[in-house]
Amino acid sequence: MANLKEIQRQIKSVSNTQKTTRAMKLVSTAKLRRAEELAKRSRLFAQKTNQVIAEIASRINCSKVGGIDNRCFVQNDAPKAIDIIFVTADKGLCGGFNMQTIKAVNRLMAEYKNKNVSIRVRGIGKKGIEYFTFNQVELLDAVKNLSSAPDMQRAAEFMTQSVNDFNDGIIDAVYVVYNGYKNMITQELHVNRILPVSIEEFDCDKAANSVLELEAYDSEKMLDSLVAKYAEYNMYYALIDSVAAEHSARMQAMDAATNNAKQMVKSLTVKFNKARQEAITTELIEIISGVESMK
Amino acid sequence: MDTLELEVITPSGLIFHGNVASVTVPGEEGEFGVLAQHVGLTTLLKAGVVEIHKENGKKESIVINWGVVQVANNSVTVLVDGAVAIRGDSESDISKALEEAKALIDSVADSHAMIASVSARIESAAQSHLH
Numbered sequence: 001m002a003n004l005k006e007i008q009r010q011i012k013s014v015s016n017t018q019k020t021t022r023a024m025k026l027v028s029t030a031k032l033r034r035a036e037e038l039a040k041r042s043r044l045f046a047q048k049t050n051q052v053i054a055e056i057a058s059r060i061n062c063s064k065v066g067g068i069d070n071r072c073f074v075q076n077d078a079p080k081a082i083d084i085i086f087v088t089a090d091k092g093l094c095g096g097f098n099m100q101t102i103k104a105v106n107r108l109m110a111e112y113k114n115k116n117v118s119i120r121v122r123g124i125g126k127k128g129i130e131y132f133t134f135n136q137v138e139l140l141d142a143v144k145n146l147s148s149a150p151d152m153q154r155a156a157e158f159m160t161q162s163v164n165d166f167n168d169g170i171i172d173a174v175y176v177v178y179n180g181y182k183n184m185i186t187q188e189l190h191v192n193r194i195l196p197v198s199i200e201e202f203d204c205d206k207a208a209n210s211v212l213e214l215e216a217y218d219s220e221k222m223l224d225s226l227v228a229k230y231a232e233y234n235m236y237y238a239l240i241d242s243v244a245a246e247h248s249a250r251m252q253a254m255d256a257a258t259n260n261a262k263q264m265v266k267s268l269t270v271k272f273n274k275a276r277q278e279a280i281t282t283e284l285i286e287i288i289s290g291v292e293s294m295k
Numbered sequence: 296m297d298t299l300e301l302e303v304i305t306p307s308g309l310i311f312h313g314n315v316a317s318v319t320v321p322g323e324e325g326e327f328g329v330l331a332q333h334v335g336l337t338t339l340l341k342a343g344v345v346e347i348h349k350e351n352g353k354k355e356s357i358v359i360n361w362g363v364v365q366v367a368n369n370s371v372t373v374l375v376d377g378a379v380a381i382r383g384d385s386e387s388d389i390s391k392a393l394e395e396a397k398a399l400i401d402s403v404a405d406s407h408a409m410i411a412s413v414s415a416r417i418e419s420a421a422q423s424h425l426h
Contacts, residue, residue, distance in 0.1 A: 038307075041307055041308035041309075042306055042307065042308070044304055044308070044309055045304045045305065045306045045308075045374065048302075048304055048372055048374055049363075049374055052337060052363060052365050052372075052374065055337070055365075056337065152306060222323070222338070222339050225339060226339065226363060229361070229363075229376070233306065236306065
């Protein structure tokens with residue numbers, strides 16, 4: 001009988017968990033919709049900004065605009081110091097979402113450590129911060145409560161330090177690592193080099209034919225402020241994209257958890273029925289043998 | 296009449312998209328107008344008012360706090376940080392937009408003279424919208 005009670009208790013506990021995970025899935029679905037909408041609206045701006053920067057970068061690189069040696073557009077093959085900015089979630093229960101980002105950061109760090117590059121890690125998101133603190137990786141700064149509520153102002157402030165240090169020559173590259181939203185069921189890991197602006201994919205011939213003309217009255221100043229905005233905006237977009245991905249990952253994880261709980265309740269019910277039948281059988285045998293012995 | 300395609304994009308989305316007759320933007324070096332067939336250029340914008348002259352002769356104003364304009368192939372792309380469009384059906388809608396626009400300018404402009412001049416521009420834009 002004790003076994004029966006035990007199983008019953010388990011069934012109850014598992015179905016309670018199932019209720020919780022189902023509720024969490026619904027919450028994530030609602031939040032995802034909002035985050036997705038925000039990401040969608042911002043995507044256009046991100047694309048256009050990158051396009052403008054790309055065109056300027058390609059022109060400078062193909063030396064169509066002379067006399068500009070802005071650091072942000074000069075490719076550096078042997079950086080001495082880099083910034084790695086990672087964005088993880090503030091909360092767990094979202095499957096491998098945070099771990100994927102952390103692994104990517106570790107890979108990037110290992111790669112640069114081999115080349116004797118000094119690395120500064122800047123973290124956004126509680127989960128990543130906890131991981132790296134536990135593993136005794138020094139973080140330059142650790143920002144919490146930003147990845148769950150993306151804010152342009154705070155993202156810009158965060159990014160400004162890296163941009164300034166880059167312009168002052170303290171660091172030679174800035175990487176942003178985050179897990180972005182691809183669709184409802186997939187996340188896409190992004191390791192983006194924000195600075196210096198990447199120019200590999202630009203075609204010089206195409207740039208030569210374009211009609212773009214840079215108003216070069218004070219091009220240094222213009223480029224500086226443009227690049228700063230570009231970096232800040234990319235940071236903000238990473239946050240928005242990450243929050244959408246976080247909710248989609250959590251939705252999936254909670255869906256899987258609900259299904260698993262369902263399976264578990266099913267197998268526990270079978271077990272319960274078997275145990276009950278067994279108890280009845282044992283009792284019957286006892287009665288029958290009792291009657292037999294009285295004859 | 297020749298027209299050009301105009302897009303005004305903020306981080307939170309597209310706020311204007313359409314064919315217009317001309318557009319006047321507050322460049323860093325000074326205000327300039329863009330008509331159809333304008334030569335390609337890319338430059339920064341400062342806080343001020345983007346005036347859009349539509350095909351049907353109507354005017355629309357959008358207050359911005361910072362931006363980049365790219366003119367290429369008869370299309371103008373204005374990327375801005377924050378923007379408030381002065382439009383609305385009723386007077387109260389417009390006055391609300393006006394308040395927002397002033398707050399936007401106050402937050403970025405560093406000199407009083409600049410705030411005053413932009414504010415005056417906003418007021419006149421709102422006036423012309425009402426009549």
